[in-house]
Amino acid sequence: MNLASRLLLTLMVLALALRAQDTIKVGEYASLTGKEASFGQQSHKGLTLAIEELNAAGGVLGKKLELITEDNQTKPGESATAVKKLISRDKVVALIGEVASGRSLEAAPIAQAAKIPMIAPAATNPKVTQTGNYIFRVCFIDPFQGTVMAKFAQTDLKAKKVAVLSSVSNAYSVGLAKFFKETFTANGGIIVSEKNFSEGDKDFRAQLTAVKAAGADAVFVPSYYTEAALIARQARDLGINVPFFGGDGWVADQLLEIGGEALNGCYYSTHFSPENQDSVVQAFVKKFKARWGANENPDAFAALGYDAAYVLVDAIKRAGSTEGPKLRDALAATKNFAGVTGVTNIDANRDASKPAAIIAIKNGKLEFLKTVAP
Amino acid sequence: MSEFLQQLLNGLSLGAIYALIALGYTMVYGVLRFINFAHSDVFMVGAFIGYYLGKLVPEGTLWGGLLVLSGAMIGCALLGMFIERVVYRPLRHGPTLNVLITAIGVSLLLEYTGQIVFGAAPRTFPQIFPTANYHVGSLTISSNQVFVIGVAILLMIALQLIVFKTKIGTAMRAVSLNPKAAQLVGVNNNVVISFTFGLGSALAAAGGILYAMNYPSIDPLMGVMPGLKAFVAAILGGIGNIPGAALGGLLLGTVETFIGGSQFSTYKDAIAFAILIVILLFKPAGLLGKFTIEKV
Numbered sequence: 001m002n003l004a005s006r007l008l009l010t011l012m013v014l015a016l017a018l019r020a021q022d023t024i025k026v027g028e029y030a031s032l033t034g035k036e037a038s039f040g041q042q043s044h045k046g047l048t049l050a051i052e053e054l055n056a057a058g059g060v061l062g063k064k065l066e067l068i069t070e071d072n073q074t075k076p077g078e079s080a081t082a083v084k085k086l087i088s089r090d091k092v093v094a095l096i097g098e099v100a101s102g103r104s105l106e107a108a109p110i111a112q113a114a115k116i117p118m119i120a121p122a123a124t125n126p127k128v129t130q131t132g133n134y135i136f137r138v139c140f141i142d143p144f145q146g147t148v149m150a151k152f153a154q155t156d157l158k159a160k161k162v163a164v165l166s167s168v169s170n171a172y173s174v175g176l177a178k179f180f181k182e183t184f185t186a187n188g189g190i191i192v193s194e195k196n197f198s199e200g201d202k203d204f205r206a207q208l209t210a211v212k213a214a215g216a217d218a219v220f221v222p223s224y225y226t227e228a229a230l231i232a233r234q235a236r237d238l239g240i241n242v243p244f245f246g247g248d249g250w251v252a253d254q255l256l257e258i259g260g261e262a263l264n265g266c267y268y269s270t271h272f273s274p275e276n277q278d279s280v281v282q283a284f285v286k287k288f289k290a291r292w293g294a295n296e297n298p299d300a301f302a303a304l305g306y307d308a309a310y311v312l313v314d315a316i317k318r319a320g321s322t323e324g325p326k327l328r329d330a331l332a333a334t335k336n337f338a339g340v341t342g343v344t345n346i347d348a349n350r351d352a353s354k355p356a357a358i359i360a361i362k363n364g365k366l367e368f369l370k371t372v373a374p
Numbered sequence: 375m376s377e378f379l380q381q382l383l384n385g386l387s388l389g390a391i392y393a394l395i396a397l398g399y400t401m402v403y404g405v406l407r408f409i410n411f412a413h414s415d416v417f418m419v420g421a422f423i424g425y426y427l428g429k430l431v432p433e434g435t436l437w438g439g440l441l442v443l444s445g446a447m448i449g450c451a452l453l454g455m456f457i458e459r460v461v462y463r464p465l466r467h468g469p470t471l472n473v474l475i476t477a478i479g480v481s482l483l484l485e486y487t488g489q490i491v492f493g494a495a496p497r498t499f500p501q502i503f504p505t506a507n508y509h510v511g512s513l514t515i516s517s518n519q520v521f522v523i524g525v526a527i528l529l530m531i532a533l534q535l536i537v538f539k540t541k542i543g544t545a546m547r548a549v550s551l552n553p554k555a556a557q558l559v560g561v562n563n564n565v566v567i568s569f570t571f572g573l574g575s576a577l578a579a580a581g582g583i584l585y586a587m588n589y590p591s592i593d594p595l596m597g598v599m600p601g602l603k604a605f606v607a608a609i610l611g612g613i614g615n616i617p618g619a620a621l622g623g624l625l626l627g628t629v630e631t632f633i634g635g636s637q638f639s640t641y642k643d644a645i646a647f648a649i650l651i652v653i654l655l656f657k658p659a660g661l662l663g664k665f666t667i668e669k670v
Binding site: 033034035037038073168195196197198200202203205206207209210212213226229230233237238239254257258 | 377380381384385388489493494495496498507509514516518585588589590591593596599630631632633634635636639640642643
């Protein structure tokens with residue numbers, strides 16, 4: 001063999017190798033920095049772990065998966081830009097995001113128009129999937145979460161009079177407050193005070209002083225963790241000692257870091273608890289710690305990010321293709337998919353119905369209280 | 375009645391912080407006739423200096439807290455003087471509009487440098503001062519609130535003394551009245567202007583620490599909203615007027631708190647700003663300001 005033919009052979013091998021490196025691109029947009037950084041960091045870590053596992057097992061359709069991540073900095077408007085870039089420049093086959101409903105609602109119409117399936121790991125507002133038939137989620141929705149917390153307030157907290165403190169500029173907060181009130185009042189409870197604040201507010205003493213005067217047995221705060229922690233602290237400063245409770249927006253390590261002792265005796269609902277002793281959950285916790293460090297605990301959003309990736313790959317396998325319409329149909333047909341957050345069944349509204357876990361905060365620690373089935 | 379008093383207390387403690395920031399806006403305006411938009415970011419830097427210094431001293435001690443407070447005030451005074459020397463001084467003889475745009479640039483520079491240096495995720499501010507809650511009748515007073523109001527009042531009195539009783543204060547007023555004439559009678563304008571920036575920035579740092587003590591979650595963009603409110607407070611009181619800034623801050627904080635606690639809590643900011651518009655319609659120079667015709 002002379003030099004020229006050897007070179008040619010090398011080139012051919014290289015070309016083949018390059019073609020084999022052709023990947024399936026999955027786009028992720030998440031709040032990796034900013035006010036709700038914990039949401040994005042957790043879902044990103046769960047998602048990355050899943051993609052790495054899938055690639056180690058040989059990828060899908062003979063190709064490796066490639067995760068392209070964009071940070072929306074928790075800012076309004078950035079998710080739309082990120083998703084447009086992922087679709088038009090990176091040519092992703094599917095999108096995964098976001099934890100927050102407001103930012104998912106921003107991206108959903110763009111994904112729908114481009115016919116790129118989008119899976120929201122943890123956006124619980126019903127409007128997200130109502131955007132169109134390309135938008136899915138792998139978590140429960142707020143009408144269910146609101147009902148769970150209303151029943152919890154009535155039976156477990158024995159609360160008759162509840163005050164509600166919600167964020168007026170946050171789709172998740174407005175929705176969850178509404179669904180909570182509907183169930184709570186339908187079952188004979190009374191909402192004694194209803195106060196609002198805006199995203200980014202840090203002073204809640206005005207609203208809390210009014211709540212105190214109304215004499216509530218418990219206070220429902222359907223907001224994200226920074227606000228919830230500050231509200232609890234300021235409430236204790238003002239001498240309000242009744243329990244505070246909220247939804248999955250409270251899930252973050254920073255909740256206890258900011259809130260400290262003020263949060264003792266408070267409760268929230270979530271999708272998943274690493275304290276759950278179920279073997280599937282514990283296996284996931286172990287893998288997560290092995291990948292990200294022993295001090296890193298996966299929360300609900302890490303688990304949902306992880307499940308979202310597996311649900312997507314399962315659909316790609318069944319579709320045998322990454323074309324938008326085929327992938328969409330396969331996603332819509334997802335049935336009995338067992339993940340770390342329970343079994344995912346995509347229903348006609350492209351939502352998943354899953355159990356909710358209730359967490360109690362005692363002595364500065366999270367305690368798994370119970371699971372409520374849908 | 376007790377709810378009213380509680381809200382008044384909440385409002386005053388919020389307003390005291392607005393007032394401290396507003397003083398910085400008003401002093402710079404008084405001397406240089408321009409709005410230093412970077413002021414609210416000096417406030418943020420003050421909180422972050424407090425965050426890092428707070429790790430070095432034992433938590434919850436009075437001397438440790440005072441050390442952190444004075445450290446942040448000195449740090450920000452230096453930062454304020456540095457910004458003035460490097461950015462504003464070369465532009466001093468240009469049109470005011472150029473300086474104004476530059477100030478916005480410096481503001482954005484500080485915010486986004488902060489995101490690189492400190493990270494964009496919010497941090498939890500340590501409890502640097504000892505805290506306690508006092509109950510007076512049905513009123514609950516937290517030591518933080520008392521401290522905020524107390525420190526703000528002390529600093530305002532100190533400022534008033536500096537401006538009216540000291541030589542440098544007299545020089546500041548002279549520069550404010552007529553910079554050229556002040557120079558003719560031997561005032562070193564550069565020193566006076568540097569001093570004004572240092573003083574205003576030190577007050578912003580104090581505001582930043584007090585704000586972070588009450589709302590212990592800090593991030594590089596934390597200055598934007600309080601800065602805007604304080605700017606409004608300065609205008610409300612009459613820009614360039616020191617007691618006016620204090621009054622404007624307290625008024626805005628109190629109004630905001632009362633609306634926040636009423637059934638109109640959703641429209642809190644809208645109503646607070648609407649009141650501002652109404653006041654300015656009747657008193658265009660602000661509550662304590664004197665109306666002067668000005669060329670821009």
